Amino acid sequence: MNMGGPVVRFAFVPLLLAFGLFAGTTKAAIVTILPIQVGNGLGSFGNAGQELFLAETNKIWAQAGLTFNYLPFTSIVSSDFFVLDNQTEVDNLFATAPGASMTPTTISMWFVSDHFDAYGEANGLGGLSSNKIVIADSVFNEGRLDTIAHEVGHLLGLDHDDLGVGVDFLMRSGADRVTPTTIGDIFPDGTGLDRLTASQIFIARADAKVTAVPEPSSFILFASVAGVAFLRRRRML
Amino acid sequence: MLERVTFAFVLLAIMGTSSSFADKRNTPEVVREFSSPSGEFQLVVTGCKGWLNPRPSAQLFRVAKSGQPRSEVWKIDELPHRLGPWDVLISNEGVVVLVDEWVRTPTPLSLMVIDPVGKIKVVHSIGDIAKFTGNSPTLLIDSAKMGIWQSSKPMVSSDSQSITFFTGDTNFSLSLESGEMSRQDSK
Numbered sequence: 001m002n003m004g005g006p007v008v009r010f011a012f013v014p015l016l017l018a019f020g021l022f023a024g025t026t027k028a029a030i031v032t033i034l035p036i037q038v039g040n041g042l043g044s045f046g047n048a049g050q051e052l053f054l055a056e057t058n059k060i061w062a063q064a065g066l067t068f069n070y071l072p073f074t075s076i077v078s079s080d081f082f083v084l085d086n087q088t089e090v091d092n093l094f095a096t097a098p099g100a101s102m103t104p105t106t107i108s109m110w111f112v113s114d115h116f117d118a119y120g121e122a123n124g125l126g127g128l129s130s131n132k133i134v135i136a137d138s139v140f141n142e143g144r145l146d147t148i149a150h151e152v153g154h155l156l157g158l159d160h161d162d163l164g165v166g167v168d169f170l171m172r173s174g175a176d177r178v179t180p181t182t183i184g185d186i187f188p189d190g191t192g193l194d195r196l197t198a199s200q201i202f203i204a205r206a207d208a209k210v211t212a213v214p215e216p217s218s219f220i221l222f223a224s225v226a227g228v229a230f231l232r233r234r235r236m237l
Numbered sequence: 238m239l240e241r242v243t244f245a246f247v248l249l250a251i252m253g254t255s256s257s258f259a260d261k262r263n264t265p266e267v268v269r270e271f272s273s274p275s276g277e278f279q280l281v282v283t284g285c286k287g288w289l290n291p292r293p294s295a296q297l298f299r300v301a302k303s304g305q306p307r308s309e310v311w312k313i314d315e316l317p318h319r320l321g322p323w324d325v326l327i328s329n330e331g332v333v334v335l336v337d338e339w340v341r342t343p344t345p346l347s348l349m350v351i352d353p354v355g356k357i358k359v360v361h362s363i364g365d366i367a368k369f370t371g372n373s374p375t376l377l378i379d380s381a382k383m384g385i386w387q388s389s390k391p392m393v394s395s396d397s398q399s400i401t402f403f404t405g406d407t408n409f410s411l412s413l414e415s416g417e418m419s420r421q422d423s424k
Contacts, residue, residue, distance in 0.1 A: 118259035154258035
């Protein structure tokens with residue numbers, strides 16, 4: 001009497017379930033951003049070139065295992081918000097949030113022509129209510145590769161004066177941070193700029209806006225194993 | 238009572254903390270002037286209002302005699318330096334050295350030597366300086382006390398032929414004639 005068939009079959013099902021569970025727990029952490037260009041009604045828009053410095057941002061945040069997912073560009077027209085002349089206008093933009101995503105885990109990022117004293121600004125320090133950023137054109141005019149990553153850092157709970165943050169760290173204030181000119185200067189390469197501390201990585205990954213999805217490689221592996229199992233069952237029947 | 242005091246301290250701490258989570262833009266004056274030690278040469282770096290274009294112009298003027306109007310020697314309409322150079326040194330012979338960009342970055346424009354007629358003679362990057370001094374760019378940045386790679390103020394030689402720069406624990410000299418770097422003794 002051959003007991004091999006049923007034993008293999010019985011062993012295979014829990015093995016498959018266990019592997020499915022493993023594939024489900026192997027996750028990539030994603031930050032989703034809705035880019036919104038602000039227009040002045042005269043044909044000009046912030047970030048006219050639709051630059052996102054995605055490769056640079058991903059390289060910086062790879063230290064924390066985070067990947068950025070940009071939704072397609074949208075736009076609004078507002079002469080009030082096209083140029084942000086003072087803090088009240090910035091606060092009004094965050095309060096009224098024209099064109100913002102309705103999903104709290106999605107970061108809404110407005111691209112404006114100018115901000116009165118900054119390259120960019122975030123509306124808070126971590127948590128689901130902190131999900132808004134403005135970015136000024138000076139970022140692109142000056143090739144400021146790490147401002148978007150810096151502002152997202154605020155939304156993920158990080159601050160300028162976090163312990164251990166030197167001038168070559170991402171969260172150092174723009175006033176004295178040493179910023180990269182090329183992607184080759186971003187940590188771990190070149191001059192190793194835009195570093196994150198271990199505690200910053202922990203804080204950022206724990207933020208509610210960081211969503212986890214199973215990694216594609218795990219999914220493919222799981223699907224392959226399930227496919228093989230299906231074929232084996234068909235042969236046995 | 239203790240609870241009220243604690244609450245007041247917490248409130249003060251919150252009020253004292255900046256509520257702005259901005260990446261601050263630190264821009265220089267739109268017009269900056271630099272002079273040679275004798276005062277004979279003046280370099281004027283001029284940006285546009287609000288620095289909407291980050292590339293400024295540079296004009297070198299010569300004052301023949303004290304009290305007389307200055308005359309333009311040369312002009313570069315658009316410097317490649319973002320928000321202008323971080324610092325400028327001018328020799329008594331009218332050689333101009335632009336040091337770094339105002340934007341704090343490991344720049345390819347760490348040292349730009351411009352001769353007295355406005356010709357760019359040589360440009361050294363921070364990588365060139367690191368390689369020349371035998372240090373890593375990271376070490377230069379980490380040990381910087383001025384700008385992003387200098388450990389102390391540069392010195393113009395008494396014959397005005399060279400400038401000594403200090404970086405990390407090394408000195409090097411920049412020839413104002415050729416623009417070439419040469420090693421100095423360690424500090």
